[in-house]
Amino acid sequence: MTDLSSPLPIGPADIDAAARMLAPYAVRTPLLSSPALDERVGARVLLKPEILQRTGSFKFRGAFNKISSIPTSARAGGVVAFSSGNHAQGVAAAAKLLNMQATIVMPADAPLSKRERTKGYGAEVVLYDRDREDREAIARDIAVKRGATLVPPYDDPQVIAGQGTVGLEIADDMAKLGIAPDIVVAPASGGGLIAGIATAIKARFPQASLMSAEPEGFDDHARSLRAGKREPHRAEGRTICDALMASIPGELTFAINQRLLAGGLTASDEEVAAAVGFAFRELKLVVEPGGAVGLAALLAGHFEARGKTVVIVLSGGNVDADLYARLIA
Amino acid sequence: MTDLSSPLPIGPADIDAAARMLAPYAVRTPLLSSPALDERVGARVLLKPEILQRTGSFKFRGAFNKISSIPTSARAGGVVAFSSGNHAQGVAAAAKLLNMQATIVMPADAPLSKRERTKGYGAEVVLYDRDREDREAIARDIAVKRGATLVPPYDDPQVIAGQGTVGLEIADDMAKLGIAPDIVVAPASGGGLIAGIATAIKARFPQASLMSAEPEGFDDHARSLRAGKREPHRAEGRTICDALMASIPGELTFAINQRLLAGGLTASDEEVAAAVGFAFRELKLVVEPGGAVGLAALLAGHFEARGKTVVIVLSGGNVDADLYARLIA
Numbered sequence: 001m002t003d004l005s006s007p008l009p010i011g012p013a014d015i016d017a018a019a020r021m022l023a024p025y026a027v028r029t030p031l032l033s034s035p036a037l038d039e040r041v042g043a044r045v046l047l048k049p050e051i052l053q054r055t056g057s058f059k060f061r062g063a064f065n066k067i068s069s070i071p072t073s074a075r076a077g078g079v080v081a082f083s084s085g086n087h088a089q090g091v092a093a094a095a096k097l098l099n100m101q102a103t104i105v106m107p108a109d110a111p112l113s114k115r116e117r118t119k120g121y122g123a124e125v126v127l128y129d130r131d132r133e134d135r136e137a138i139a140r141d142i143a144v145k146r147g148a149t150l151v152p153p154y155d156d157p158q159v160i161a162g163q164g165t166v167g168l169e170i171a172d173d174m175a176k177l178g179i180a181p182d183i184v185v186a187p188a189s190g191g192g193l194i195a196g197i198a199t200a201i202k203a204r205f206p207q208a209s210l211m212s213a214e215p216e217g218f219d220d221h222a223r224s225l226r227a228g229k230r231e232p233h234r235a236e237g238r239t240i241c242d243a244l245m246a247s248i249p250g251e252l253t254f255a256i257n258q259r260l261l262a263g264g265l266t267a268s269d270e271e272v273a274a275a276v277g278f279a280f281r282e283l284k285l286v287v288e289p290g291g292a293v294g295l296a297a298l299l300a301g302h303f304e305a306r307g308k309t310v311v312i313v314l315s316g317g318n319v320d321a322d323l324y325a326r327l328i329a
Numbered sequence: 330m331t332d333l334s335s336p337l338p339i340g341p342a343d344i345d346a347a348a349r350m351l352a353p354y355a356v357r358t359p360l361l362s363s364p365a366l367d368e369r370v371g372a373r374v375l376l377k378p379e380i381l382q383r384t385g386s387f388k389f390r391g392a393f394n395k396i397s398s399i400p401t402s403a404r405a406g407g408v409v410a411f412s413s414g415n416h417a418q419g420v421a422a423a424a425k426l427l428n429m430q431a432t433i434v435m436p437a438d439a440p441l442s443k444r445e446r447t448k449g450y451g452a453e454v455v456l457y458d459r460d461r462e463d464r465e466a467i468a469r470d471i472a473v474k475r476g477a478t479l480v481p482p483y484d485d486p487q488v489i490a491g492q493g494t495v496g497l498e499i500a501d502d503m504a505k506l507g508i509a510p511d512i513v514v515a516p517a518s519g520g521g522l523i524a525g526i527a528t529a530i531k532a533r534f535p536q537a538s539l540m541s542a543e544p545e546g547f548d549d550h551a552r553s554l555r556a557g558k559r560e561p562h563r564a565e566g567r568t569i570c571d572a573l574m575a576s577i578p579g580e581l582t583f584a585i586n587q588r589l590l591a592g593g594l595t596a597s598d599e600e601v602a603a604a605v606g607f608a609f610r611e612l613k614l615v616v617e618p619g620g621a622v623g624l625a626a627l628l629a630g631h632f633e634a635r636g637k638t639v640v641i642v643l644s645g646g647n648v649d650a651d652l653y654a655r656l657i658a
Contacts, residue, residue: 113610284616286613324654328650
């Protein structure tokens with residue numbers, strides 16, 4: 001049994017507060033269903049398409065909630081963040097809405113579209129070498145020099161609470177439909193999204209099984225959940241899931257996920273590519289590889305879904321056209 | 330002023346009846362909004378994504394409503410239809426759900442994915458040469474030989490009423506949001522979709538301007554609406570909007586559209602390609618060229634949208650991967 005009474009980094013009330021903060025700005029994404037998908041997996045599947053969120057991923061939610069909490073006296077210094085792309089856009093767009101300057105530290109190999117879109121929201125982009133430089137150090141240096149506030153990608157209560165509004169909306173919509181989720185799956189990199197979702201869902205549907213989804217090899221959540229402590233993944237190469245390459249779960253996020261998650265799923269790059277193609281052909285939704293890893297785990301049969309009510313979070317849709325063309329070919 | 334009291338081929342009650350028939354089978358598609366799109370055009374835009382409908386286009390609605398009306402005594406002969414692809418899939422899927430055999434007469438140059446998907450729903454596909462053979466004659470011949478019921482693509486009251494459920498859902502959702510549409514745009518080939526939508530919308534929002542959208546050159550609705558009588562288009566070549574190549578408005582559909590539509594919009598293939606790319610990059614929705622022609626007219630500024638509440642119907646998302654890759658490049 002999950003004990004929700006002892007203290008965790010955030011609770012449902014923090015997510016309710018984030019939802020009120022976000023209401024005028026974030027897109028209230030719907031729950032979608034697809035007869036083709038239901039027939040394919042023999043389950044009742046509800047998709048939460050955060051691809052439809054402002055900036056094309058859920059990251060806007062956490063970024064906006066965090067930046068909104070910066071006191072007026074500290075706003076002139078702007079914000080700084082490090083990100084491979086989706087958090088970058090979320091921070092840039094949120095800062096713009098709040099009339100603040102944003103500087104984003106991005107790996108030089110981040111997808112071009114993510115870099116361009118980040119600049120499009122008015123942010124300054126500083127590139128670094130993913131293999132040789134420390135993005136956190138670069139970001140902290142900028143924060144000190146400019147008096148900017150660092151907006152962490154996941155290990156922050158306000159960020160986790162913002163992402164948790166995804167789970168709150170899922171819970172609200174399912175309550176309206178009169179159905180309860182058996183399984184809820186969301187992609188994990190640092191773990192902020194699934195931690196926030198788990199906090200919101202477990203408060204309303206304590207019987208639901210929450211699971212993280214990661215690219216094969218980049219399975220630090222699956223490993224950590226099994227080990228009962230934070231463990232890095234062992235991957236040395238790349239994955240097509242550019243958004244999901246964090247090396248180890250966050251401290252705050254893992255404190256939540258360790259308590260609320262039933263386990264961690266993985267999917268291979270081939271399975272992810274197939275899921276992106278399925279989403280193109282059958283769902284008519286543009287999902288980036290990292291955003292499709294939960295769908296990939298479902299389609300590949302990596303957990304028992306038959307006869308169940310399953311919620312799959314499609315966390316982002318920012319993918320370069322040339323990679324997308326290869327994935328759907 | 331539009332006079333809704335004199336008789337038209339269908340009325341709002343027919344659409345209500347179709348909605349009840351379709352409720353257990355059709356996807357209740359949502360209304361979506363996109364801050365990026367709203368900012369781009371300076372309007373409040375609501376998208377009706379029929380790409381999310383069963384079979385990937387609105388055509389399932391009309392086909393299912395029509396086939397459901399076939400008396401039990403006539404069901405053994407199955408159904409036959411002619412279609413370039415979306416009606417084909419709609420008829421095939423509806424027939425399968427109703428345990429009936431479907432034969433579909435398709436042009437040999439229809440997109441491969443549309444042919445394959447039609448077969449995937451269990452239909453028999455008969456190909457014909459678009460330039461040299463008469464698809465209606467082939468379909469009628471099959472109907473006579475097999476005792477099959479012809480399911481017309483648009484010029485049929487049950488088909489129009491089924492497509493009208495798109496408009497009914499738009500009206501219901503806007504009433505819930507407490508807003509009224511100023512302009513509603515939907516693609517037109519034979520005109521069944523916009524006729525059904527206009528019937529539903531005008532009954533609830535008489536001030537709304539309804540407009541058809543067609544590919545440049547294939548503008549038989551725009552011409553006919555201007556002329557006050559059915560006129561064929563003058564195009565001789567092709568358009569990337571393979572779903573929108575009907576040569577002249579239907580008789581029943583035009584009787585409705587002539588009374589309820591404010592006018593006809595067009596968009597060039599280049600503008601349609603740009604809209605498909607915009608939908609990929611900014612909306613994360615897979616829209617086929619014909620399904621994006623209304624969005625194209627909006628993005629190209631072919632009507633005054635600034636400051637208005639505009640509903641754009643994205644009517645289908647069935648596009649071959651290789652064409653799609655070229656369109657988003």
